[in-house]
Amino acid sequence: xxxxxxxxxxxxxxxxxxxxxxxxxxxxxxxxxxxxxxxxxxxxxxxxxxxxxxxxxxxxxxxxxxxxxxxxxxxxxxxxxxxxxxxxxxxxxxxxxxxxxxxxxxxxxxxxxxxxxxxxxxxxxxxxxxxxxxxxxxxxxxxxxxxxxxxxxxxxxxxxxxxxxxxxxxxxxxxxxxxxxxxxxxxxxxxxxxxxxxxxxxxxxxxxxxxxxxxxxxxxxxxxxxxxxxxxxxxxxxxxxxxxxxxxxxxxxxxxxxxxxxxxxxxxxxxxxxxxxxxxxxxxxxxxxxxxxxxxxxxxxxxxxxxxxxxxxxxxxxxxxxxxxxxxxxxxxxxxxxxxxxxxxxxxxxxxxxxxxxxxxxxxxxxxxxxxxxxxxxxxxxxxxxxxxxxxxxxxxxxxxxxxxxxxxxxxxxxxxxxxxx
Numbered sequence: 232x233x234x235x236x237x238x239x240x241x242x243x244x245x246x247x248x249x250x251x252x253x254x255x256x257x258x259x260x261x262x263x264x265x266x267x268x269x270x271x272x273x274x275x276x277x278x279x280x281x282x283x284x285x286x287x288x289x290x291x292x293x294x295x296x297x298x299x300x301x302x303x304x305x306x307x308x309x310x311x312x313x314x315x316x317x318x319x320x321x322x323x324x325x326x327x328x329x330x331x332x333x334x335x336x337x338x339x340x341x342x343x344x345x346x347x348x349x350x351x352x353x354x355x356x357x358x359x360x361x362x363x364x365x366x367x368x369x370x371x372x373x374x375x376x377x378x379x380x381x382x383x384x385x386x387x388x389x390x391x392x393x394x395x396x397x398x399x400x401x402x403x404x405x406x407x408x409x410x411x412x413x414x415x416x417x418x419x420x421x422x423x424x425x426x427x428x429x430x431x432x433x434x435x436x437x438x439x440x441x442x443x444x445x446x447x448x449x450x451x452x453x454x455x456x457x458x459x460x461x462x463x464x465x466x467x468x469x470x471x472x473x474x475x476x477x478x479x480x481x482x483x484x485x486x487x488x489x490x491x492x493x494x495x496x497x498x499x500x501x502x503x504x505x506x507x508x509x510x511x512x513x514x515x516x517x518x519x520x521x522x523x524x525x526x527x528x529x530x531x532x533x534x535x536x537x538x539x540x541x542x543x544x545x546x547x548x549x550x551x552x553x554x555x556x557x558x559x560x561x562x563x564x565x566x567x568x569x570x571x572x573x574x575x576x577x578x579x580x581x582x583x584x585x586x587x588x589x590x591x592x593x594x595x596x597x598x599x600x601x602x603x604x605x606x607x608x609x610x611x612x613x614x615x616x617x618x619x620x621x622x623x624x625x626x627x628x629x630x631x632x633x634x635x636x637x638x639x640x641x642x643x644x645x646x647x648x649x650x651x652x653x
Contacts, residue, residue, distance in 0.1 A: 238344055238397065241335055242272060245311035250275035252300050254323050255315035255341075256282070256289045257494070258430045258451045262400025263315045263344060264290050265428055269399075275310070284523060290492070301330045312338040317348070317577050318639045347395050347613065348581045350594055351387060353379040353418060354407030355586040359434050360468045360549070361455075362556075363500075365533045365597035366406070367468060368547030379586040381414045385421055386609055387584055392425060394613040400450070404432040405583055405594050406533075410439040416447035423448060432498075435478040436470050445485040449493060454479065454522075457500035457529065459509035466502055466529070466553065483520035495522045500529035502556040527645040528559040533597035534634055541565065541632040559644055565632065567640035572633030579620060579635075584608045590616055592623045595638065601625050 245251060251267075253260045256277040264274060268290075276293040278300055279285060285294050300310040312332065314323050320341045327338050334340070355377040360367040379387075391398055401422055403409050409431045412418065419429045428450035435454055456475070457466040464470050486493050497517050499510065510526060517524040531537055536550045540561065546554060554561045583594035590605040604619040605611040620626070629635055 238339075239270060239272070241339060242267070242311070242313065246272050249308045250310045251313065252295075252310050253277045253313045253315050254297065254300070255279060255319075256285055256294050257315070258400050258402070258428075259317060259341065259345075259348075260315035261290060261450055261494070262398070262428055263313060263341075264292070264399070265426060266397055266399035267313075269426055278312075281523075286492070286494070286523075288492075289494075297326065301326065309337060313344065314338060314341045316341055317580075318642050321574075342580065345395070345397050346580065347398075347617070348402075349391055349395070349398060350402040350405050350581055350583045351379070351384065352405040352407050352583065352585050353384060353403050353415070354409055354412050356411060357406065357408045357434075358411065358437050359408075359470055361434075361470075362466045362468055362549045362553035363529055363531050364406075365535055367549035368536075369597070377586050378412050378414075379588070381417055381421070383588055383609075384418050387588060388422060388425055388427065390609060392427070398427060400428045400430060402430045403449075404430075405585075406597055407586065408432075408434060408437060410435075410437050410441070410444060416440075416443045419444075419447040419449050434467060434470060435475050435482065436467075438474075441478065441482050442485055442489070445482065445489045445493065448490045451494045451496070452482070453496045453498050454482075455498045455500065456513065457502055458505040459512045462504050462509055465504055466500060466556065468549075479516075480520065483522060487521075497522050497524045499524060499526045501526050501558045502529050502553075503558060504556060505529075506558065525645070528564075528641050529553070529557055530559070530564055530638070530641045531557075531561060532595065532638070534593070534595045534629065534637065535598045537561070537565070537637065538596075538629060538632070538634060541634070542628075559641065564637065564641055564644075565634075567644070568635075568637040569633035571636035571640060572630065574636055576626070576630065576635035577639060579617075579626070582608075582613070582616060592620055592625050593629070596625065 251274050253264055256279040260277055277289050278295050278297045282294050282296045300312055303310050314320050332338050357366055409415055410433050422429050430451040431449045432453040463472045514524055531550050536546055540546055578593055583591040588607045590608050592602045592604050596602045605616055
């Protein structure tokens, strides 16, 4: 169990006489902000490298560029910074130390505050078969189809908060499409009751009750896209452009009416066919609808196929087709990851709980073979889960090729990525 009181000691000490800023205004930053508020810690605001394209306020607090803390000078007291980023924690710490900030005295890292993050994949099905996704080449296998019952979710969240009381945000997706769950609003509402903010993702191709979903107040919605018009349907296989566009406009309207502070991120996959005019059209649309556009080089996911490729096996046909369209080739992405193989695996910090309450060894691998550490999260302690994960053979095979840095490497190649919360 996380010792919240001990961890918060330097934060409380600093808060008595210094402004407290959270570096990272994304899902992690909002979650940490929520917990700190519950603990009575007064916050000054958020800083983020991407502040100029983000909302001017998050949780009622200002969002500024990092210079707001890095350039603070006497007679103003030096700000105390809380790092709230998965992929970029080390880079942010380097920037702070270069500016004279001292760890523990002037800032605290994300991993220290939250040694463990959680993903609860409440839906085991998806309505699309995107080229780069493992669902495109696999028939649904055991444990890959179903919905987590509301009662199970409540029990899962209660156990999470017992073992990790500093959790203030929860990702409700990994391989499934959350809006297909008829009780998604109730799931979000229960999490809110427990002081936890929810992040959801959607391809917006399902005819779901988006009004009920937005009214439940998910804190963060990631919408995926990869091309304008007919080009959208190339990589988002089985997607329907007119339906997607209509739902995108509907969700933007509902956000304005029902929950204006909800973060909506358009996660735009950069393929060769989705550059140029398609990207610019989306940029204009996001400005019109007040959405946050986040272009990122597309890459093959899950790591099952990528590890197989590294070990000498052929890519499945859909993955091969996707690889031909990548802006950053698979080989270049693997080379970038390999150069970072000496770094720690961020994903070991995240416990992925599937719709049937089983626990994956790694959230980036889709297949269940060699990728399960517990049949039921409710029956196994967090300590036991993490011990099993750190001893897994899959980790040895993966890290040999630097694949534990694969996703981070692509994220760092995003246009204007800078140092920002994921």
